[in-house]
Amino acid sequence: MSTRASRSDVLRLRLLSHGLSATATATGGLGGPLAVVERMLAVQAQDLPAASWAIGVRSPGTVAADVTAALDAGSIVRSYPMRGTLHLVPATDVRWLLDLTAERVLSSLETRQRQLGLDATIVASAAVAATDLLSGGRHLSRTPFLAGLRSAGIDPDGQRGYHLIVSLALAGLVAWGPHQDGQPALALLDEWAPVQRRLDRAEGLAEFLMRYLDGHGPATLRDFVAWTQLTVSDARVALAEAGDRLEELEVDGESLLLPVATERGVLGSRPAQRSPVLALPGFDEYLLGYRDRSYVVANEDFPRVVPGLNGIFLPLIVADGRVIGTWRKETTRTRSAGPTVAVEAAPFSTLSARRSTGFARAIRDYSRFTGIPTTVTPPVAPPRRSEHDILNG
Structure with a gap:
């Protein structure tokens, strides 16, 4: 039996799963680097500095050296x-x-x-x-x-x-x-990494699905297939094996899955406090981990996140669970002063004072994580398109 829910409910539950909600960030997120990766199961990491910040933003107080230390200690590996x-x-x-x-x-x-x-x-x-x-x-x-x-x-x-x-x-x-x-x-x-768990195929498929939903849910079975590139048949085996450990949400006639232990108090309610404005890295799981990305970014804005639709995902500005812009950084190195970073925001529309302040705070957190002095270029609204521009592409 499924429970009816709204798209806003999905966003609030996903922020909880990712350790990005206001409650999570106020209480240390998901824990240290290993705890974050255990919760997410896999964090895309072809860009290692971006992957490190994906861990850091889910683990307030962690610094980049902590992620490197986890890799050097062998508790996290890159494969x-x-x-x-x-x-x-x-x-x-x-x-x-x-x-x-x-x-x-x-x-x-x-x-x-x-x-x-x-x-x-x-x-x-x-x-x-x-x-x-x-x-x-x-x-x-x-x-x-x-x-x-x-x-x-x-x-x-x-x-x-x-x-x-x-x-x-x-x-x-x-x-x-x-x-x-x-x-x-x-x-x-x-x-x-000599200590390795070994699971039979059905058990492994069920754990794959459960761990994905722990760190990404609610999500559809199609999201799971896209994330893992397993077959639909494998996904159905995983669903059958997971059994009563999962429940369904019905959103606009679509079935989304989540573990039964997930916090349900957010359903149909207003958040007790607004989620923080987030400065997520490029390739972050919050967007990348799903086939249907329309929950978090409008279809018309997606090309701004992946310019040219070439597979390169830009860093994200997220507010109230939605992607509202992107950001870029440029590092300058000098012998005397060491590296500095300049961040430029590219919001999809003019940022409110609250969101502008929140983004600046998020970049300060990023600076503390990297240990590199970082400044923010005041966000500038994108130019308005005239009726002539719209009619003529």
Whole structure:
């Protein structure tokens, strides 16, 4: 049986799930870096500084060095558990996630790898070379690792090196672990994260869905499929296995899922206090984690978030659960004063005084997280389009 809810209810519940609500931010968010990643299960991380801030904004008081420390301690690793894209995941969850997803991701890469001249024999040789290079607790950043492959007679030029690393990670041989000379370094997964949970397929699918909804719900089964790139059949198995641990919300005739333990007091009520204005990073799960993104950003504004619809998601300004603009930063470095950051807001419309003040506060939080002095350019409303402009595109 489902409960009827509004789109506003969905936003309030999602802010709670993400640890971004007013209540969550006032009480420490989701906890430290590991607690955040455990709640989210996977945080997109091809842009590591952005992924670090995605953790920081959900963990008030955390600083960037804390995220780096978690990676260097091995409690969080960076791998390719979904969509062939780097994510931060709890170290203990890497193996069962790869058990569920790696085969489909590898299949999707076959055509490109053939174009690059990579076959099973070369990948197998790379696995032997990687084991020789990294065994015994050794760690190598990208450049020396690729040099090691070359010394073993494997050409890593062009995109070959990238695809070989992805293939080895999907096979569960390597993962990005500690930093070396300020750069992420590869390690053998079994050495770097030896404590791994293993789940049978049905159990793993159910946990995948439950953990996704813990950190992202309410969401549809289609959202889950888009996030994981599992099959619809797998999603249905997950739903059946999760059983009475889930409940449904009916919103505009659509069924959204959430764990039964989710706070229900927000349904049909006005929030006790307004959610803070948020400065989220690019590629943040709050937008990226769903197939249907219309709950959080208007369809007509989506191209402003992904200019050219080229897959590059800009940092977000969020107020009351909705994306109301984007922001950009530019870093200046000097020998005498060190780096400084200038942030420029690009709101979709003129910001109210409250939202302008809230955004400035959010950027101060970002500055505390990075430890880099940061200034904000006063937000400027986008130019109004004339009737002539609208009629003529």
